[in-house]
Amino acid sequence: MSVVDLLVPELKSNDAIGAHTLLLRDLFVEQGSMVRFVAEQPSSMDEDVIVLPAWKKPGDLIVLQHGIGSQLAAAVVRRQLPVVLNYHNITPPEFVEPWDAAQVAGLRWGRAQLHQLAPFSRRAVADSRYNANELVDAGFTDVRVAPVLWNTRENDDRQTDRDTPVVLFVGRVAANKCHHDLIAAIAALRPSHPTARLLVVGSAASGSYQRALDAYAKRLGVADRVDFVGAVDDATLASYLTRASVFLCLSEHEGFCVPVVEAMAAGIPVIAYDAAVLPETVAHAGIVLGNKSPLTVATAIARVLDDPTLRKHLIDRGRLRAEDFSLANSREANRAAYDGLVTG
Amino acid sequence: MSRADQAEGICLVACQAVTNANADDSQAYVNQVRAEIEAEAEARRRRDPELQRREREIERVWIEVAPPGAAGDQGELLLDRADRLATIDVDVPLGAKPGIRQLKGAIRKVAYWYLRYVSDQVNALNNVLTRLLRRFDERLSVLEDAAGIADGGGLLDPIPEPDGAVAELVASILGAQTGRTVVLGCGSGVLVRPLHDAGIAVHGVDVDALVILPGVRDGLDLRAVDPGAHLAEARPGEFGSIVAAGFVEDLGPASAQRIVEQSLVAASNGTVVIVTGDPAERGIVERELRAGRGLSPATWAYLFERTGAAVELVGTPDPRFRTLVVARLS
Numbered sequence: 001m002s003v004v005d006l007l008v009p010e011l012k013s014n015d016a017i018g019a020h021t022l023l024l025r026d027l028f029v030e031q032g033s034m035v036r037f038v039a040e041q042p043s044s045m046d047e048d049v050i051v052l053p054a055w056k057k058p059g060d061l062i063v064l065q066h067g068i069g070s071q072l073a074a075a076v077v078r079r080q081l082p083v084v085l086n087y088h089n090i091t092p093p094e095f096v097e098p099w100d101a102a103q104v105a106g107l108r109w110g111r112a113q114l115h116q117l118a119p120f121s122r123r124a125v126a127d128s129r130y131n132a133n134e135l136v137d138a139g140f141t142d143v144r145v146a147p148v149l150w151n152t153r154e155n156d157d158r159q160t161d162r163d164t165p166v167v168l169f170v171g172r173v174a175a176n177k178c179h180h181d182l183i184a185a186i187a188a189l190r191p192s193h194p195t196a197r198l199l200v201v202g203s204a205a206s207g208s209y210q211r212a213l214d215a216y217a218k219r220l221g222v223a224d225r226v227d228f229v230g231a232v233d234d235a236t237l238a239s240y241l242t243r244a245s246v247f248l249c250l251s252e253h254e255g256f257c258v259p260v261v262e263a264m265a266a267g268i269p270v271i272a273y274d275a276a277v278l279p280e281t282v283a284h285a286g287i288v289l290g291n292k293s294p295l296t297v298a299t300a301i302a303r304v305l306d307d308p309t310l311r312k313h314l315i316d317r318g319r320l321r322a323e324d325f326s327l328a329n330s331r332e333a334n335r336a337a338y339d340g341l342v343t344g
Numbered sequence: 345m346s347r348a349d350q351a352e353g354i355c356l357v358a359c360q361a362v363t364n365a366n367a368d369d370s371q372a373y374v375n376q377v378r379a380e381i382e383a384e385a386e387a388r389r390r391r392d393p394e395l396q397r398r399e400r401e402i403e404r405v406w407i408e409v410a411p412p413g414a415a416g417d418q419g420e421l422l423l424d425r426a427d428r429l430a431t432i433d434v435d436v437p438l439g440a441k442p443g444i445r446q447l448k449g450a451i452r453k454v455a456y457w458y459l460r461y462v463s464d465q466v467n468a469l470n471n472v473l474t475r476l477l478r479r480f481d482e483r484l485s486v487l488e489d490a491a492g493i494a495d496g497g498g499l500l501d502p503i504p505e506p507d508g509a510v511a512e513l514v515a516s517i518l519g520a521q522t523g524r525t526v527v528l529g530c531g532s533g534v535l536v537r538p539l540h541d542a543g544i545a546v547h548g549v550d551v552d553a554l555v556i557l558p559g560v561r562d563g564l565d566l567r568a569v570d571p572g573a574h575l576a577e578a579r580p581g582e583f584g585s586i587v588a589a590g591f592v593e594d595l596g597p598a599s600a601q602r603i604v605e606q607s608l609v610a611a612s613n614g615t616v617v618i619v620t621g622d623p624a625e626r627g628i629v630e631r632e633l634r635a636g637r638g639l640s641p642a643t644w645a646y647l648f649e650r651t652g653a654a655v656e657l658v659g660t661p662d663p664r665f666r667t668l669v670v671a672r673l674s
Contacts, residue, residue: 098414
């Protein structure tokens with residue numbers, strides 16, 4: 001029986017990489033492998049985890065989850081292990097630098113490790129073509145694409161309120177996700193749709209950015225129309241998804257963007273900005289804007305709210321697009337991406 | 345096609361989930377809606393100065409709220425902010441809760457002389473740097489005015505699009521070219537139409553969202569994007585051919601040279617066609633207001649020949665665009 005070591009800095013079920021790693025484990029187990037988790041610290045979950053210093057003898061296949069600089073990656077580099085890199089992208093440090101200089105080191109470290117890992121990696125698996133291009137630039141030669149694994153939720157229950165449209169965004173409050181542009185859009189939308197609300201779900205990755213956003217909303221006179229609800233459990237998120245009229249994503253940088261797909265699966269029309277992976281993930285199932293000036297975004301929101309033909313089109317196409325990333329399809333893609341690596 | 349697809353020796357297993365793009369009528373419909381949205385926003389902006397003012401205000405407030413360097417590129421506002429932040433205030437706001445006021449006072453006195461000493465030096469440096477930035481900014485404005493970048497173009501009518509015969513000629517030149525074609529400065533899509541009709545994968549970009557709208561409604565893939573930025577952001581070998589028109593008549597020599605260099609990257613083995621009028625044939629008003637901008641076909645040919653490209657000048661029946669520059673880069 002082959003032994004597969006899944007290396008993940010911290011194994012948590014409530015973050016995208018953790019959830020993906022758990023589902024990847026299931027895939028290898030179904031193929032007859034024995035899977036071990038290796039992490040930098042013990043898991044709060046009910047899972048056996050080998051903590052890095054105790055990881056002496058590597059398995060037959062080593063898969064490293066890479067989304068930030070980690071001691072795990074450093075250990076792989078030090079021991080020159082033939083690793084398969086599963087790349088989820090790393091936020092470019094320039095987005096973070098003006099807000100949280102302390103976070104920059106981890107991001108730079110992670111990007112530097114990409115170059116260090118490339119020469120002896122067996123293969124790299126990227127969430128998207130966008131991420132795959134970064135791996136090619138970093139020197140990886142066998143690069144495959146397979147989306148993040150996660151349990152998509154079934155949701156046909158829509159409870160939108162035409163009188164109080166809800167513009168939803170889900171994602172950590174971090175500068176690369178450009179929450180300030182969401183607030184700007186709500187401010188520009190106010191004259192035509194004074195009751196529209198912005199609902200932002202996600203924990204604050206940056207306190208200074210969050211404080212600036214609060215001040216911005218206040219200065220623009222829309223603080224009463226903007227709700228930052230922080231991180232929420234699955235049931236609460238599901239209830240927000242049922243109430244949202246539009247999903248708005250104006251991020252400058254995303255590596256895959258699970259929330260966009262979740263919104264499409266939930267029957268919410270998506271408006272996104274043409275940056276990073278977003279045109280690839282949305283793929284003509286939403287409006288992808290070439291610029292995000294407040295008036296342009298507000299015009300787009302108004303159009304989606306007020307044009308029933310467009311709205312239905314986006315909902316229908318969104319559901320089809322989300323189906324591309326269903327767990328069954330994504331498992332198939334991941335199975336193909338890791339094909340031939342496990343023997344015996 | 346992405347670099348990952350193109351790079352030699354790479355086994356890119358594009359999974360069904362990722363590649364299952366809905367490339368059908370939906371794409372054309374969504375593109376049309378996007379163009380209508382961008383055009384409507386632009387039209388509202390032009391119609392209603394109050395909306396324009398409000399939009400600027402929204403952007404300005406963010407620059408004030410965000411730390412320096414985190415927001416926008418509005419140099420004047422950033423300089424104002426740099427001026428304000430350049431001075432370090434050593435008078436630490438320790439508050440005035442009763443009971444510990446005396447202790448705070450003692451801390452303040454002990455620390456003050458040293459902070460003063462350090463901050464005087466830092467303030468002096470900051471003041472010099474911000475003065476220097478201001479000088480650079482003023483100098484840049486003078487240069488922009490001299491080059492007519494700042495507003496000269498706004499006084500003139502838009503550059504006309506070539507007639508259908510020129511468009512057919514461009515399509516026949518590029519007919520055998522493989523790979524995607526981009527038309528930079530596409531206007532309403534006159535140059536895009538015959539290429540599209542010939543089944544060539546083509547899209548156009550133009551900075552004016554209103555101008556492209558009729559073409560988009562006609563089913564052409566036209567996008568409201570700055571042509572220079574679109575070319576600069578293109579991946580190596582992304583295009584099989586590049587057609588540049590319209591905006592090229594507002595470029596000075598340095599910008600034109602940049603277009604040549606970027607074309608060599610974006611269409612490394614392809615063909616570039618420059619559709620431009622000859623500045624020597626401009627009327628007096630255009631000559632003066634567009635002074636220093638726009639190169640003749642002969643000069644474009646020279647710039648491409650210097651890179652080793654095979655260049656051909658092709659005559660057209662359109663009196664405004666008598667000569668096309670065709671540069672084969674391979």
